[in-house]
Amino acid sequence: MRPRHPPTAPILDIDPFSDDFLADPYPFHEALREAGPVVWLEPHGVFAAARHAEVQSALQDWRNFSSAAGVGLADLNKEAVFRPRSIILEADPPLHERTRPVLAAALSPAALRALKPAFEAEARTLVGELARRGRFDGVTELAEVYPIRVFADALGLRADGRENLLPYAAAVFNDFGPRNHLFEETRRGADAVRDWVVAQCHRAQLRPGSLGARVFEAVDRGEASEEEAHKLVRSLLTAGLDTTVYGLGNALFAFATHPDAWRRLRADPGLARSAFEEVLRFESSVQTFFRTTTCETELGGVQLPEGAKILLFLGAANRDPRRWDEPDRFDITRKASGHVAFGYGIHSCVGQMVARLEGEIVLAALAERVEAIALAGDPVRRLNNTLRGLGSLPLRVS
Numbered sequence: 001m002r003p004r005h006p007p008t009a010p011i012l013d014i015d016p017f018s019d020d021f022l023a024d025p026y027p028f029h030e031a032l033r034e035a036g037p038v039v040w041l042e043p044h045g046v047f048a049a050a051r052h053a054e055v056q057s058a059l060q061d062w063r064n065f066s067s068a069a070g071v072g073l074a075d076l077n078k079e080a081v082f083r084p085r086s087i088i089l090e091a092d093p094p095l096h097e098r099t100r101p102v103l104a105a106a107l108s109p110a111a112l113r114a115l116k117p118a119f120e121a122e123a124r125t126l127v128g129e130l131a132r133r134g135r136f137d138g139v140t141e142l143a144e145v146y147p148i149r150v151f152a153d154a155l156g157l158r159a160d161g162r163e164n165l166l167p168y169a170a171a172v173f174n175d176f177g178p179r180n181h182l183f184e185e186t187r188r189g190a191d192a193v194r195d196w197v198v199a200q201c202h203r204a205q206l207r208p209g210s211l212g213a214r215v216f217e218a219v220d221r222g223e224a225s226e227e228e229a230h231k232l233v234r235s236l237l238t239a240g241l242d243t244t245v246y247g248l249g250n251a252l253f254a255f256a257t258h259p260d261a262w263r264r265l266r267a268d269p270g271l272a273r274s275a276f277e278e279v280l281r282f283e284s285s286v287q288t289f290f291r292t293t294t295c296e297t298e299l300g301g302v303q304l305p306e307g308a309k310i311l312l313f314l315g316a317a318n319r320d321p322r323r324w325d326e327p328d329r330f331d332i333t334r335k336a337s338g339h340v341a342f343g344y345g346i347h348s349c350v351g352q353m354v355a356r357l358e359g360e361i362v363l364a365a366l367a368e369r370v371e372a373i374a375l376a377g378d379p380v381r382r383l384n385n386t387l388r389g390l391g392s393l394p395l396r397v398s
């Protein structure tokens, strides 16, 4: 049964998980933003916000906009989903206040500094090989390859079986949406993939000294149980791969279609980090997340009942003209900070510094090697209920 509330928000007949929407969300985003600060999406019986101000304030207000009922369409307190609940993403304080520091400690600035040399060496090797070839697929041969190598290595994962990681993530991110054809397609056969991933998250499976092993050090400090550490390593694997795969693919696509921006980056590879930030704003890998109201509350002047799901359009907030000048322009010299691609507030991405490191290093390595980057064929979108990105991106570089 779909919840029926007398909406105080404009009613829209827009399905944000339809193929049309996912293939080109931007005209829909504009319609959502223009309709009002909060709208009611009739096809799924949920509220939604697409303006930067309301998205940010809902993310900030974790007491009224809870994550504990799940950040997908399903109410985790009522429905079973594909994977066991995350104890960090799908948790509120006080549980979240205990689990978040465990991952934050494992991903400390010192831990990241230690990762940098290996991340840089791997980027140079991979970019060097691809640049010599001149033609390659930016998604299947770069964006999907690099994070699997560097992040799975950093996590301490074994080398064999890694082909399970992306199908697992695709299923999880589709699982945040409705039971549509995308969900069905990645859900098929995914139990075995999930079971493999879950089995890799035990202490004994993880290389000593790795990020994964560091999560288990919290157990030794008495800050988490062995079972919680296992679930938190699973969170790193779930959240840390597909997101950066899509982010890198979106970066390559943005530069292949904006040669002026590439020339600018070439002239100053020091712009790589802020350029990746602009990619995240311009084409946010994670497009949407839900919250659930814990009581009668208000957002943007609209009354919301208790127990209502509200869909927050991160990608639309990141192109809200109320917040950004010329939001549809890809401009690597703009100040893109303030985007909500990593969320906002207590749940803002705990791995964002790893993601930025990967993005910066890959873009800098390319900028040092490659004079021009252009499409060598038609890019193919890969639709996903949560993620925005490509399945294939034929590129020519010189």
Ligand code: 8QM
Residues within 6 Å of the ligand: 086, 087, 088, 089, 090, 234, 235, 236, 238, 239, 240, 243, 286
């Ligand atoms: C999305 O399992 C988790 O804890 C988890 C899964 C997915 C994400 C975050 C956390 C935001 C990237």
